[in-house]
Amino acid sequence: MDKIARYLGKDRTEVRAANFIGPGEFPYDQGMTFQDGRPLIYDSGDYPEMLRMIKELIGWDDFERRPGLGIGIGCYVEGTGVGPYEGGHVQITSDGRVHVSTGLTSQGQGHETAFAQIAATELGVPIERVSVVTGDTRRFGYAVGTFASRAAVVSGNAIALACRKVREKALRIAADALEANPDDLDIAEGIVHVAGAPSAAIPLSTVAVLANPLRYAFDEETAKATQFAGAAAPDRPPVAEGEEPGLEGRGYYSPIRSTFAAGMHAAVVETDPDTAEIRVLRYAVVHDCGRLINPMIVEGQIHGGVAQGIGGALYERMVYDQHGQLVNASFMDFLMPYATEIPHVETAHLETPSPLNPWASRARARPA
Numbered sequence: 001m002d003k004i005a006r007y008l009g010k011d012r013t014e015v016r017a018a019n020f021i022g023p024g025e026f027p028y029d030q031g032m033t034f035q036d037g038r039p040l041i042y043d044s045g046d047y048p049e050m051l052r053m054i055k056e057l058i059g060w061d062d063f064e065r066r067p068g069l070g071i072g073i074g075c076y077v078e079g080t081g082v083g084p085y086e087g088g089h090v091q092i093t094s095d096g097r098v099h100v101s102t103g104l105t106s107q108g109q110g111h112e113t114a115f116a117q118i119a120a121t122e123l124g125v126p127i128e129r130v131s132v133v134t135g136d137t138r139r140f141g142y143a144v145g146t147f148a149s150r151a152a153v154v155s156g157n158a159i160a161l162a163c164r165k166v167r168e169k170a171l172r173i174a175a176d177a178l179e180a181n182p183d184d185l186d187i188a189e190g191i192v193h194v195a196g197a198p199s200a201a202i203p204l205s206t207v208a209v210l211a212n213p214l215r216y217a218f219d220e221e222t223a224k225a226t227q228f229a230g231a232a233a234p235d236r237p238p239v240a241e242g243e244e245p246g247l248e249g250r251g252y253y254s255p256i257r258s259t260f261a262a263g264m265h266a267a268v269v270e271t272d273p274d275t276a277e278i279r280v281l282r283y284a285v286v287h288d289c290g291r292l293i294n295p296m297i298v299e300g301q302i303h304g305g306v307a308q309g310i311g312g313a314l315y316e317r318m319v320y321d322q323h324g325q326l327v328n329a330s331f332m333d334f335l336m337p338y339a340t341e342i343p344h345v346e347t348a349h350l351e352t353p354s355p356l357n358p359w360a361s362r363a364r365a366r367p368a
Contacts, residue, residue: 013060016075020047027355035148036082038257042124044352045262047075050286052191053348058266069281070275073266080289081153081259081357088159089139090119090166094212096190096205098130101161102155103143105135110297111151115159117293118359122163124187125168125204130244148240149261152293158253170207173247177202177210203368204247205277211247213238259354263287267307279313280343287348291359299347306345311337 003021005012017279055061058196091099100119106112116130135143144154167187174192178200185192191227194200214331233322239245268282284303291356292298315335319328328334 009030009069013055013073015047016073017048017051020051021045023048034079035077036084036258036259038314040079040084041257042077042260043354045077045260045288047262049265050262050288051075051349054264054266054284054286057286057346057348058282058346060266063268068271070271071254071266071268075262075264077260077262078149078262079258081255081354082150083258084144085252085254086144086154086158087119087140087142087151087250087252089161089248090123090159090162091202091246091249092123092166092170093247094123094205094208096129096203096208097228098125099133100130100159101133101136101139102159103140104146104151104155105133106146106151109146109151109301110294111155114293114297115156115251116154118156118160119163121160122160123167125190131192148226153259153354153357153359154255156293157255157359158251160257160358161251161253162249163251165251166247169211169243169249170204170247173210174207176200177207185289208247212245240324253357255356257356259290259356259361261287265309269339274349280310280341282346283341283343284346285349286348286350288352290347290351290354291353295349298349302347303342305346307337307342308340315341 001015002012004010005015008015021042027042028042029040030040032040058071058073060071060073065071083109087103089101093099100117101117102117104111111134112132115132116127119125119130119132120127126214133139144150169184170187170192171182174180175185178185178194179193180194180200181320184195186195187193187204191201191205192204264286266284267280270279270281271277283306285306287298287302289298315337317328317335318326321327
């Protein structure tokens with residue numbers, strides 16, 4: 001792209017812009033097959049707007065060129081949310097807590113926090129009441145795994161679908177107890193209430209008791225539930241036909257195909273002509289990972305990706321001797337960037353919802 005710009009005497013960003021897929025051209029079929037075996041189709045995005053944002057963030061148009069100082073830009077699209085599926089299990093117990101589990105495992109990406117946010121949002125409960133477990137084989141006999149930027153899209157949506165099943169059941173049971181229409185009910189702060197009638201309400205903890213009417217249960221929530229004991233019709237069983245005891249649900253999400261995140265990076269770099277020392281003076285990132293679930297986690301993943309990229313470009317190298325033996329096999333010898341080598345990373349976000357999944361997400365936002 002830069003060579004073409006020099007040859008044509010154009011700005012480097014102008015050449016890139018001329019080759020972008022326009023916002024109105026999505027979904028854009030590349031005519032190829034992606035790694036998931038499905039058609040490689042870019043689902044959504046706004047690349048011209050992203051270019052405008054990164055130029056403004058780095059100060060592209062105002063950059064003053066001088067010897068030893070340069071500015072560069074890189075644009076990319078990344079396939080995320082690879083299938084074939086993941087599952088989510090959600091249970092609300094009589095203490096009002098929400099227990100979430102999913103099959104894939106976490107290695108520090110912040111999955112537990114993001115999944116708890118999804119469950120809290122879907123169920124209308126405080127996030128402090130949500131606990132998340134990953135990789136529990138008691139809940140899931142089948143799972144695919146954590147790789148290729150897929151957790152938020154695949155497990156996140158599976159958990160959301162499981163929550164919606166639980167929510168629908170909770171509203172149905174609460175409507176029976178409150179003698180109301182389920183369509184008139186909402187859940188906020190863990191309380192099911194009738195819209196416009198704050199006194200007509202029932203906690204989810206009590207709904208959980210009604211969903212599992214054990215004969216010899218004598219705890220505080222069971223005592224509270226007795227005021228609703230006569231609400232169900234006497235000619236109907238305590239557990240509705242076709243249902244199971246308990247306020248829980250399981251959901252699987254299988255994406256029709258992968259979704260595609262995008263980003264643009266720009267850097268201002270200074271080089272010393274005598275020592276060849278390189279200093280990154282400024283670094284800017286604009287990223288589009290769809291709906292931001294947890295902006296702090298996204299920021300951290302972007303920073304980590306920048307650090308990895310700078311390490312790979314400027315510092316890290318596997319060195320072998322003449323016999324093919326690795327001579328820098330430990331971190332005592334392998335050069336890695338410290339915090340002193342990583343510049344302040346300026347970030348901005350573009351949230352283009354993906355039309356392919358219920359939460360409009362594109363997984364994590366760490367640049368490849």
